Amino acid sequence: MQSKMKESEPILEVENLSASTDNLPILKGVSLTVYPGEIHAIMGRNGCGKSTLSKIIAGHPSYNITNGDIKFLGENINSFEPEERAQSGIFLGFQYPIEIPGVSNLEFLRVSTNARRKFLNKEELDTFDFEELVQKKLEIVKMDHAFLSRSVNQGFSGGEKKRNEILQMALLEPKIAILDETDSGLDIDALRIVASGIKKISNAQTGIILITHYQRLLDEIEPNYVHVMADGKIIKTGGSELALELEKKGYEWTDNLVKKT
Amino acid sequence: MVNENPVKDVVKEPYKYGFVTDIETEKIAKGLNEDIIRLISQKKEEPKYLLDFRLKAFKKWQKMKEPDWAELGYEKIDYQDIIYYSAPKQKEKISSLDEVDPKLLETFDKLGIPLTEQKKLTNVAVDAVFDSVSIATTFREELAEHGVIFCSISEAVKKHSNLIEKYLGTVVPASDNYFAALNSAVFSDGSFVYIPKGVTCPMDLSSYFRINSGDSGQFERTLIIAEESSSVSYLEGCTAPMFDTNTLHAAVVELIALDDASIKYSTVQNWYAGDEEGIGGIFNFVTKRGKCLGKRSKISWSQVETGSAITWKYPSCLLLGEESVGEFYSVALTNNLQQADTGTKMIHIGPKTKSTIVSKGISAGNSINSYRGLVKMGTKAKGSRNYSQCDSMLIGDQASANTFPYIKSQQPNSEIEHEASTCRISEDQLFYLQSRGIEFEEAVSMMVSGFCRDVFNQLPMEFAAEADKLLALKLEGSVG
Numbered sequence: 242m243q244s245k246m247k248e249s250e251p252i253l254e255v256e257n258l259s260a261s262t263d264n265l266p267i268l269k270g271v272s273l274t275v276y277p278g279e280i281h282a283i284m285g286r287n288g289c290g291k292s293t294l295s296k297i298i299a300g301h302p303s304y305n306i307t308n309g310d311i312k313f314l315g316e317n318i319n320s321f322e323p324e325e326r327a328q329s330g331i332f333l334g335f336q337y338p339i340e341i342p343g344v345s346n347l348e349f350l351r352v353s354t355n356a357r358r359k360f361l362n363k364e365e366l367d368t369f370d371f372e373e374l375v376q377k378k379l380e381i382v383k384m385d386h387a388f389l390s391r392s393v394n395q396g397f398s399g400g401e402k403k404r405n406e407i408l409q410m411a412l413l414e415p416k417i418a419i420l421d422e423t424d425s426g427l428d429i430d431a432l433r434i435v436a437s438g439i440k441k442i443s444n445a446q447t448g449i450i451l452i453t454h455y456q457r458l459l460d461e462i463e464p465n466y467v468h469v470m471a472d473g474k475i476i477k478t479g480g481s482e483l484a485l486e487l488e489k490k491g492y493e494w495t496d497n498l499v500k501k502t
Numbered sequence: 503m504v505n506e507n508p509v510k511d512v513v514k515e516p517y518k519y520g521f522v523t524d525i526e527t528e529k530i531a532k533g534l535n536e537d538i539i540r541l542i543s544q545k546k547e548e549p550k551y552l553l554d555f556r557l558k559a560f561k562k563w564q565k566m567k568e569p570d571w572a573e574l575g576y577e578k579i580d581y582q583d584i585i586y587y588s589a590p591k592q593k594e595k596i597s598s599l600d601e602v603d604p605k606l607l608e609t610f611d612k613l614g615i616p617l618t619e620q621k622k623l624t625n626v627a628v629d630a631v632f633d634s635v636s637i638a639t640t641f642r643e644e645l646a647e648h649g650v651i652f653c654s655i656s657e658a659v660k661k662h663s664n665l666i667e668k669y670l671g672t673v674v675p676a677s678d679n680y681f682a683a684l685n686s687a688v689f690s691d692g693s694f695v696y697i698p699k700g701v702t703c704p705m706d707l708s709s710y711f712r713i714n715s716g717d718s719g720q721f722e723r724t725l726i727i728a729e730e731s732s733s734v735s736y737l738e739g740c741t742a743p744m745f746d747t748n749t750l751h752a753a754v755v756e757l758i759a760l761d762d763a764s765i766k767y768s769t770v771q772n773w774y775a776g777d778e779e780g781i782g783g784i785f786n787f788v789t790k791r792g793k794c795l796g797k798r799s800k801i802s803w804s805q806v807e808t809g810s811a812i813t814w815k816y817p818s819c820l821l822l823g824e825e826s827v828g829e830f831y832s833v834a835l836t837n838n839l840q841q842a843d844t845g846t847k848m849i850h851i852g853p854k855t856k857s858t859i860v861s862k863g864i865s866a867g868n869s870i871n872s873y874r875g876l877v878k879m880g881t882k883a884k885g886s887r888n889y890s891q892c893d894s895m896l897i898g899d900q901a902s903a904n905t906f907p908y909i910k911s912q913q914p915n916s917e918i919e920h921e922a923s924t925c926r927i928s929e930d931q932l933f934y935l936q937s938r939g940i941e942f943e944e945a946v947s948m949m950v951s952g953f954c955r956d957v958f959n960q961l962p963m964e965f966a967a968e969a970d971k972l973l974a975l976k977l978e979g980s981v982g
Contacts, residue, residue, distance in 0.1 A: 299937045302929065327939035339934035342925075343952025349938070352948070356939030392952070409938060 250315060251276050252417045252448040253298070253331075258309035259473075260297050267293045269473035270309065275417060275448040282451045282459055282484060285470035286492045291452045292336060294470075295419045299333035300326045314416070327353075328360035330416030332409070334423050336452075338402040340394045346405070347389035350375060354412045378411040382438045399426035407438040417448040424458035436461035456488045471499045517774055523609040523714050527633070529588045532717070534581050536560065539687055542587050546656050546690075551667055559676035559686030566680045572843035573872040573904055574812055576748075576785065584750060585718035586688045588633045602638055606630075613712065626737070627652055629693045629709045631722060636691045641705065650734075651696035652707050655723050658694035665696060669727055673756035673793045673820070681752040681787040681814075685721045689754065692722035697732040697763070706962060708737040711753075713773070713784065719750040726756070728763035730796065735766040735962060748776075748811060753788045761796030761823065766804070768961055770969055773809035778867075780839030783811025790817035791847075794826035794855070802829040804960045806969040807844060808976050816874065818847035821855035821886075828857040831960040833969070835950075835976055836869030836901070845875035845906075850883035850916065859890040862954050865901035866977060872904040877918050879911040886916040894924045895953050897946070897977070925953075947974040 255273040259266065268290050275281055283291050297304050298311055300323035310317050318326060341349070354374070355365040366374060379386060382404040394402050403423055410418050420439065424432055439462060443449050451458060459467075459481065467483040468475045476498050477483065487494070530541055539560055543553040568579070590606060602617075610617050610630050617630055617638050627641035629652065636654030645652050651662060659666050676686035693709040713720045728734055751773065757765050767790075776783025786809075792801035803817040819828025830846035848857035857877065865871035877888045894903035905922050927949055935945035951958070951970050958966045 301933055322942070323933060323936035324939050324941050327937050333937050335934065335937075339928075339930050341931055341934070341949060341952065343955050344948050345952075349935070349940075349948070352944070353935075353938035353940055356941070360939070413939070 249277050251312075252314060254310075254312040255294075255298070256310045256312070258294075258297070258311065259307045260293065260304045261307055262293075262304050266307070267304070267473055268297070271470075271473070271475055273468065273475065275450065277448060278445040279466065280443070280449045280451065280462060280464045282453060282464040282467045283470055283475075284453060284467060284484060284487055285495070289470045290473040291470050292421055295333055295421045295450070295452055298326075298419055299323055299331060324356070327413070328356050330357075332413055332415035332418040334403075334406040334410060334418060334420035336421040336423075336425065338394045338397075338406055340392070340397075342392050342395050344393050345389070346391055346393050347375070349393045350389070350409065350412055353409065357413045375412065378408055381411050381441050382407045383434050384408060400428065400431040403427060403435055404431070404438075407435055407442070411438065411442050414442070415447065417450070418443070419450040419452070421452045422454070423451070424453055424455060432457065433461065456484055459484050469495050469498075471495050519613060519772065520774060521612070523605055525603065525605050525714070526591045527588050527714075528591050529585050529718060532583055532585050534584070534586060534688065538586055542688060542690065545587065546659070548659055549663060552659060555671060555676070556687050559683050562677045563680065563683035563687055566683055568680050572814055572874070573870060574814060574841050574843050576812055576841075579748075579750060579785065581684075586721070587690055588718035589690075590632055606632060609712065609714075610710065613710065626706045626708050629654060629707075631691055631693070631709060631711045633712070633714050633718060633720060636693070644704070648701050648704055649698040650701060650703055651694065653694055655689075655692045655694045655725060658725075662694070662696065665727065666694075666725070669725060669756070669758055671756075673758060673791050674754050674789050679789060682754050682789040685723060685752045685754040685789070689721045689723035692724045692753070694724070695726040695734060695736060697728045697734045699729040699732060701729075701732045703732070703734040706735045706737055708739070710739045713749055713751065717747070717749075719752065721751075722753045724753070724755040726758070726765055726767070728757075728759045728765050728799075730760045731762040733764040736768070737962060737965060738767070738769045739772070747782060749784050751784050751786050751788070751810075753790075755788070755790040755817075757792035757801055759792065759794050759796060759799035759801050759826075762798050763796060764800040764802070765792060766802045766962075767792070767817070768965055769803075769805040769807070770965060770972065771805065771807045771809050771813070772972060775809045775838065775840050776811040778838050780811065783840075784809065786810035786813045786815065788815040790815065791820065792818070792828070793820045794823050794828060796826070797823040798825045798827075799823050800827040800829075802827075802831070802960070803846065804829075804831040804957065805833070805844075806957070806961070806965075806972065807832070807834040807842060808972055810842075811840060813840075813842040813844055815844045816846055818849065819857060820849045820851065821857065821883075822851045823855075824852045825854045825856075826852060827855070829960075830857075830859045830861070831957040832861045833864070833954045833957045833973070834862070834871055834873075835864045835973055836866070836871045837976055838867040838869060840867075840869045842870070843872045843874055845873045847876040847878070848888055849876075849878045849880070850886040850888070850913075851880045852886075853882060854885040855883055856886065857888045859888070859892070860956050861890075861892045862957055863892075863894045863903050864897065864950060864953065864973075865894070865903050866897035868900045870902050870904070872906060874906040874908075876908040876910070877920075878909075879913040879916040879918065881912045883913045884915045886913065888916075888918045890918075890920045891956075892920075892922045893953070895950070896924065896926045943974075943977075946977055950974075950977060
């Protein structure tokens with residue numbers, strides 16, 4: 242299966258990426274290539290740079306790229322605005338989805354979906370057509386329609402926020418989704434809903450990066466590759482068995498690997 | 503990709519109503535004295551009681567001091583350097599719109615307020631005021647069928663003198679404050695509305711105020727009377743050309759609601775605000791007050807204040823009638839070097855009166871935006887209630903917001919509730935919206951609209967959409 246994947250062009254190429262915030266280096270040469278249909282998991286201790294990597298790929302303005310490149314579908318996107326990246330098909334599922342008081346979730350989802358559709362030269366949806374579309378997508382994450390009339394993420398429980406993220410992913414149909422600790426704060430049932438949602442949305446053309454601490458999400462969605470990050474670098478890459486090994490040996494094991502390098 | 507401080511200063515969208523209409527005008531000499539007042543009154547062929555009203559007000563004004571308690575800073579206004587009457591030259595008596603100078607019609611066309619029969623707005627009657635005079639009022643016959651009077655105040659003085667004499671100055675007395683006294687002495691035109699008993703006004707009424715000349719002030723006066731069990735929704739819009747001098751606008755609006763009557767008064771104020779350096783712009787000193795005279799009467803103010811270099815405005819309600827209701831919904835947006843000191847006064851006099859205040863202040867650029875409000879429960883206001891909510895939103899790190907709520911209660915059996923909050927549009931919120939493909943500017947405007955939603959919901963439909971667009975326009979380039 243893997244060899245077949247490699248025949249196509251990569252979706253995302255992160256090449257020797259270094260980045261800092263407030264002159265503090267966070268990433269120190271990360272390389273990662275994602276082909277269509279692949280699922281990558283990135284694991285590592287808090288503060289190892291996992292979340293930063295995801296934010297930089299999405300274009301967060303607080304980080305400076307000091308070296309290296311990010312390529313999306315072969316094009317260097319280092320200087321792209323976050324909205325351009327999103328429109329062209331990069332999706333970041335937030336670890337802590339942001340609350341936006343006063344802005345209705347439905348309107349937010351519609352504007353955002355239309356921004357993506359516009360990029361794809363698809364017709365923009367009016368409120369009625371969008372209502373139909375969103376109704377279908379709600380089923381994927383088993384969310385109630387009532388969520389749509391509330392303000393974006395405001396007063397949502399942790400699980401509801403995460404499901405709202407996956408709902409956005411379902412609507413935006415990204416080429417690549419980077420899901421930053423989407424599993425944290427979820428109970429078993431919610432985790433299953435989220436995981437099955439991710440599986441339903443992804444296909445042979447999309448790429449997924451799962452950032453996680455825990456094996457339990459990877460039990461639901463089996464990755465092709467597992468990368469272990471420490472101190473701003475990917476220090477080890479392997480198959481899904483690496484996650485199990487990590488679960489057994491703990492991060493102390495990777496700490497020792499860092500010392501060796 | 504990296505923007506050191508993504509939420510910062512200001513580049514402003516050019517003001518699209520800034521054109522000047524080249525038209526021959528009749529102006530009187532600059533300056534203010536008794537002779538000028540007599541001249542204005544004479545030009546308008548006013549009865550003696552009105553001249554006396556003006557002269558009395560002028561005497562009071564001369565003894566008064568310009569208020570300085572507001573959070574506003576501006577160079578002293580030279581009241582002798584202002585022209586108090588300026589009117590486009592036209593035929594003495596205009597019987598139909600065909601006789602109105604086409605240039606004037608064109609002006610209002612350009613402002614989106616077409617007046618001619620073919621083009622006029624459907625279901626909104628418009629009174630168009632240009633500098634000191636009313637140009638035209640649409641739908642008069644249709645309104646007359648319902649007994650509704652909607653005309654310029656000058657015309658009302660001539661045709662409905664009994665109503666003017668009975669009500670003018672009863673809500674805002676000439677001695678009320680410095681700018682009200684000035685207005686009472688020199689007011690030139692404005693709108694008059696009378697809704698007879700039991701009539702629900704069949705359409706929205708609207709006045710559109712246009713300042714055209716740079717050196718004359720606009721002092722309009724509006725009077726709305728709603729008889730028993732009647733109701734009306736009134737809209738007010740304002741624009742002015744761009745001049746590098748400041749133009750004074752000192753209006754007085756009086757509303758009177760009798761038993762079971764209701765008046766809804768909505769304003770979208772978009773006077774020229776001056777440029778980025780704060781040169782030019784309208785000084786907007788306005789006294790607006792409604793008197794809920796009757797039982798169960800209701801007066802509701804909603805305003806979207808986006809223009810003017812300076813806004814000094816406190817639309818208020820005197821709640822006299824038992825169970826009468828006062829409401830104030832406000833969005834005030836300031837950008838660049840604009841200053842706004844605005845709010846309301848809810849004076850509870852009668853028992854079981856109720857008031858609601860919802861104020862949303864948005865300050866961007868280097869602007870100052872203050873809410874100032876008074877809630878007073880009089881000795882007889884037993885069982886009365888007030889709820890106030892004052893929220894401020896800051897955009898960038900140079901703008902400031904203040905809230906000055908004053909509360910006076912002489913009645914222990916009354917409730918006053920006040921909530922206030924301040925927020926800043928955070929980088930994380932913006933990034934979240936952007937990371938969903940929403941453009942930066944649109945993200946800001948979505949958040950601002952969201953912040954103002956409680957107030958926009960109160961505006962008449964066509965106004966709400968306009969207000970939303972206006973805010974987006976005003977904020978364009980204010981961040982980023």
